[in-house]
Amino acid sequence: MNEQAILQLREQTVQIVSALKAFVNEKCKNEDKFSLVLKTAGSTFLACYVYDIVYNHDKHFTDRVKTQFFQKLRVLPVIGPKIKAEVEKAKSSVRNNKDLYNPSYLLELPAKSKTVDEMKLIVQDYLEMDTIDWRNGRVQGAVYDHDADLIEISAKAYEMFMWSNPLHADVFKGVRKMEAEVLAMCLKLYNGPKDSCGLFTCGGTESIGLAVLSARNIALAKGIKWPELIMPATAHPAFDKACDYFRVKKIKVPVHLTTYEADVRKMKSAISSSTCLLVGSAPTYPHGVYDDFAKINELAKNYNIPFHVDCCLGGFINPFAAAAGYRIPTFDFRLSHVTSISCDTHKYGYCPKGSSVVMFRTPEIRRAAIYSCTDWPGGVYATPTYAGSRSGASSATTWACMLKIGHAGYIERTKSVLDAARALREGISRIEGLKIMGKSIGTVVAFTSNKVNIFQLMHDLASKKKWIFGPLQFPSGIHITVTRTHTKSGVVNTILKDIEELNAALLAAGSEYVSDAVAVYGLAQTIPDRSIVGSIAATFIETCLDTNVQQIAEEAEDTKRG
Numbered sequence: 025m026n027e028q029a030i031l032q033l034r035e036q037t038v039q040i041v042s043a044l045k046a047f048v049n050e051k052c053k054n055e056d057k058f059s060l061v062l063k064t065a066g067s068t069f070l071a072c073y074v075y076d077i078v079y080n081h082d083k084h085f086t087d088r089v090k091t092q093f094f095q096k097l098r099v100l101p102v103i104g105p106k107i108k109a110e111v112e113k114a115k116s117s118v119r120n121n122k123d124l125y126n127p128s129y130l131l132e133l134p135a136k137s138k139t140v141d142e143m144k145l146i147v148q149d150y151l152e153m154d155t156i157d158w159r160n161g162r163v164q165g166a167v168y169d170h171d172a173d174l175i176e177i178s179a180k181a182y183e184m185f186m187w188s189n190p191l192h193a194d195v196f197k198g199v200r201k202m203e204a205e206v207l208a209m210c211l212k213l214y215n216g217p218k219d220s221c222g223l224f225t226c227g228g229t230e231s232i233g234l235a236v237l238s239a240r241n242i243a244l245a246k247g248i249k250w251p252e253l254i255m256p257a258t259a260h261p262a263f264d265k266a267c268d269y270f271r272v273k274k275i276k277v278p279v280h281l282t283t284y285e286a287d288v289r290k291m292k293s294a295i296s297s298s299t300c301l302l303v304g305s306a307p308t309y310p311h312g313v314y315d316d317f318a319k320i321n322e323l324a325k326n327y328n329i330p331f332h333v334d335c336c337l338g339g340f341i342n343p344f345a346a347a348a349g350y351r352i353p354t355f356d357f358r359l360s361h362v363t364s365i366s367c368d369t370h371k372y373g374y375c376p377k378g379s380s381v382v383m384f385r386t387p388e389i390r391r392a393a394i395y396s397c398t399d400w401p402g403g404v405y406a407t408p409t410y411a412g413s414r415s416g417a418s419s420a421t422t423w424a425c426m427l428k429i430g431h432a433g434y435i436e437r438t439k440s441v442l443d444a445a446r447a448l449r450e451g452i453s454r455i456e457g458l459k460i461m462g463k464s465i466g467t468v469v470a471f472t473s474n475k476v477n478i479f480q481l482m483h484d485l486a487s488k489k490k491w492i493f494g495p496l497q498f499p500s501g502i503h504i505t506v507t508r509t510h511t512k513s514g515v516v517n518t519i520l521k522d523i524e525e526l527n528a529a530l531l532a533a534g535s536e537y538v539s540d541a542v543a544v545y546g547l548a549q550t551i552p553d554r555s556i557v558g559s560i561a562a563t564f565i566e567t568c569l570d571t572n573v574q575q576i577a578e579e580a581e582d583t584k585r586g
């Protein structure tokens with residue numbers, strides 16, 4: 025801009041301000057000066073108050089409005105008691121689910137010690153309570169392998185290190201070295217740059233939580249008062265949980281309607297000066313879709329925002345997919361603005377549960393997740409993760425399984441799982457009315473139907489053929505996370521044959537057919553007040569944790585009384 029243009033602009037500004045001043049003075053000429061000051065102060069206060077309500081909060085404004093609305097609805101005279109009665113009915117049906125409790129609970133310590141042999145028998149009894157044959161692929165996801173060599177090596181490593189405690193790194197030097205080596209091996213697989221580093225955690229949820237904690241702390245240090253996290257709607261609830269725990273405002277962005285990939289344009293529109301983290305999944309849990317990391321990386325670069333790639337599920341598939349003959353998008357530190365990655369060793373790493381890794385591009389990013397308390401009379405106390413004391417057995421079994429399988433072993437395993445997933449995906453897409461959901465290329469196969477009730481099919485698969493699939497909502501569907509247990513000879517073909525047979529029976533029964541047991545499936549997604557769904561889910565957790573002895577006694581009493 026040249027000097028003349030600047031002069032012209034200044035003159036125009038002076039003219040506008042003078043005109044505004046004259047206008048306001050004219051309008052206020054009869055105003056009392058005191059009341060004018062009072063009105064100005066009042067309206068400024070009101071504007072700040074409204075701004076505070078809308079923006080300065082860790083929950084999104086629309087979420088808060090919805091919550092308030094439903095809370096008010098629940099206290100209305102006629103509707104309120106009706107809703108309450110329905111919720112209580114649903115909760116009591118959860119509590120009375122006989123699958124969830126066994127009336128012969130132990131309620132106190134045995135009076136005397138038991139022998140080792142007695143204990144072995146009791147433990148065996150509890151093991152035999154599992155009636156679903158997960159070892160032979162009857163459950164989707166959940167258990168990723170059941171390999172005799174891995175069981176032997178993990179059991180040995182567990183036995184040797186079960187009393188170790190990595191909190192005392194000076195005492196347990198072997199386990200400390202194992203943990204550092206697990207991190208180094210993962211960083212190598214994820215093309216970690218020279219300074220990259222990590223933390224060993226107890227699972228994907230903790231890895232994600234620590235990545236969010238680090239991003240939040242970095243944002244707070246920059247002066248951002250209400251850090252915001254932008255996640256596609258399909259990202260794992262571990263992010264929702266971290267936002268809740270650490271007071272981060274989550275902004276959920278809808279995904280593409282047909283591919284179920286993150287909608288990067290919508291993510292871009294959600295960015296604000298408070299954004300502390302962008303999230304992508306490699307792949308997503310519901311549909312096994314890989315988000316467009318290159319595009320999210322561009323956003324992270326252009327707006328200088330940290331970027332987390334959730335490789336919890338694909339942790340030990342992604343680095344080996346290319347060698348196994350499968351193409352997936354670049355997902356790791358080769359993308360210039362990826363700042364953290366979660367990677368579960370206890371899924372396709374085939375290590376026993378309770379083991380995961382979160383990696384950071386730089387030590388500064390990791391430092392923001394490490395906790396230290398310096399003024400405690402017990403001494404200076406610092407921990408890398410949520411836990412204080414923890415068993416080193418988890419690090420030892422993870423290390424042992426990774427070494428046992430090795431690079432070539434992981435490629436071979438990745439190929440067998442991806443081949444099985446592809447065979448399932450292709451087979452299901454050939455079955456009448458069934459449709460694969462989203463652009464899934466990994467180990468998860470999600471599908472729906474435009475001809476039969478998909479939850480009826482899921483129910484029939486479980487009740488008639490003993491295959492446990494997982495339900496999906498928004499929109500309805502079912503999925504299977506293919507694991508090593510599904511790569512056993514004949515498993516995929518039997519699943520396909522059973523789906524085809526049950527689907528044909530449902531087609532014959534007509535598209536409207538829904539049995540009583542299935543009428544409740546998918547109901548949760550039709551309830552607009554999500555807090556009701558949440559409280560029923562909490563009832564389920566409570567029912568699992570409690571012995572319900574009191575309730576059983578009351579029910580027995582009621583039955584006696586007739």
Ligand SMILES: Cc1ncc(COP(=O)(O)O)c(C=O)c1O
Pocket residue numbers: 227228229230232260262305307308309334335336337368380
């Ligand atoms: C994509 C993804 N992220 C995170 C998690 C959470 O992992 P965890 O159950 O180990 O806490 C899962 C679990 O299935 C997942 O699939």
